[in-house]
Amino acid sequence: MKLRVLELPRISVVLPVYNAEKYIRECIDSVLNQTFTDIELLVIDDGSFDATPSIVQSVSDPRLRYFRSERNAGTASAARFGYGVASGEFIANIDADDVALPDRLDLQYAFMKNFPDITVVGGVLELFGDETGFAAAPAVDSQIKMQLLPGTANIYNPTALIRKAFLDEHAIACEPELKGAFDWGFWVKIMLHGGKFANLERPLLKYRSHPEQQSRNAEIMRSEFAQVRCRVLEIFYPDLSAAERVLVEPLLQWLDPPPISVHQLIGGVEILDKILRFKEVSFAGEDRGMLRRYVTKCKAEYDDVLEQVRSGTIVAAS
Numbered sequence: 001m002k003l004r005v006l007e008l009p010r011i012s013v014v015l016p017v018y019n020a021e022k023y024i025r026e027c028i029d030s031v032l033n034q035t036f037t038d039i040e041l042l043v044i045d046d047g048s049f050d051a052t053p054s055i056v057q058s059v060s061d062p063r064l065r066y067f068r069s070e071r072n073a074g075t076a077s078a079a080r081f082g083y084g085v086a087s088g089e090f091i092a093n094i095d096a097d098d099v100a101l102p103d104r105l106d107l108q109y110a111f112m113k114n115f116p117d118i119t120v121v122g123g124v125l126e127l128f129g130d131e132t133g134f135a136a137a138p139a140v141d142s143q144i145k146m147q148l149l150p151g152t153a154n155i156y157n158p159t160a161l162i163r164k165a166f167l168d169e170h171a172i173a174c175e176p177e178l179k180g181a182f183d184w185g186f187w188v189k190i191m192l193h194g195g196k197f198a199n200l201e202r203p204l205l206k207y208r209s210h211p212e213q214q215s216r217n218a219e220i221m222r223s224e225f226a227q228v229r230c231r232v233l234e235i236f237y238p239d240l241s242a243a244e245r246v247l248v249e250p251l252l253q254w255l256d257p258p259p260i261s262v263h264q265l266i267g268g269v270e271i272l273d274k275i276l277r278f279k280e281v282s283f284a285g286e287d288r289g290m291l292r293r294y295v296t297k298c299k300a301e302y303d304d305v306l307e308q309v310r311s312g313t314i315v316a317a318s
Contacts, residue, residue, distance in 0.1 A: 012082075017045050026099055034104065044079070079182070118141075146287045148188055
């Protein structure tokens with residue numbers, strides 16, 4: 001008797017969804033109509049109470065597997081579950097309101113086969129809806145890693161293709177407690193364990209901008225942002241104490257910086273001076289020149305603020 005060999009898909013596409021009845025079918029179709037067909041699509045329903053379940057279950061493609069939670073636990077929990085049940089060699093991310101361009105997976109799979117040392121490959125976002133244009137990020141590992149300090153333009157989560165064996169080897173999983181910063185924290189974990197990144201310099205995904213989408217509100221996410229950025233600081237500047245990392249961290253958030261006291265401002269500027277004296281590249285291999293330019297820009301901004309405080313031009317909290 002011949003034993004049948006179970007053939008596993010090359011790519012598992014993980015699609016967390018919550019109340020996305022307006023967009024979910026277009027997203028699903030964009031995945032199932034990829035030119036790369038050796039896939040499974042894992043739809044992880046995070047407790048939707050609109051028409052999402054019926055829309056997903058109306059799709060008759062055997063490559064689609066549907067999982068439903070009875071309670072809403074957040075995107076990070078849904079992604080963590082999806083990664084756990086994925087059987088492919090690679091995991092591809094996508095969000096329920098986005099649309100994958102037809103050759104996205106073909107391009108990424110070919111890249112990962114050609115560059116076996118790369119752990120994660122992303123790409124350019126094509127914006128549509130309320131905003132239009134393109135969002136790019138650095139193509140090479142060292143520059144992507146540097147961008148993990150500001151937490152912007154590193155790997156755009158819905159474009160990512162991830163080597164699953166690396167996650168399994170190092171027991172890397174999404175952290176629900178990081179909420180909307182979970183993907184940033186995930187890339188930092190991969191960097192911590194020696195992973196390498198790349199971005200294709202072409203659009204892979206149409207990223208929908210609309211009023212209902214989840215976003216990173218800098219004020220609401222302040223605590224989670226601080227946690228992740230402090231992890232990056234520990235890697236890039238291992239000689240800083242935990243207290244120094246906490247003090248300087250707010251000064252390194254360029255977009256929507258948080259309010260800080262005079263004490264934090266003075267202490268943080270002093271630590272920025274200390275940071276600029278670090279010359280050695282860390283074990284992660286970040287672009288130190290690019291990193292120095294970013295820190296210098298942050299320091300110039302806060303030197304100016306400090307001068308205005310001292311001159312009485314502006315009044316800061318004590």
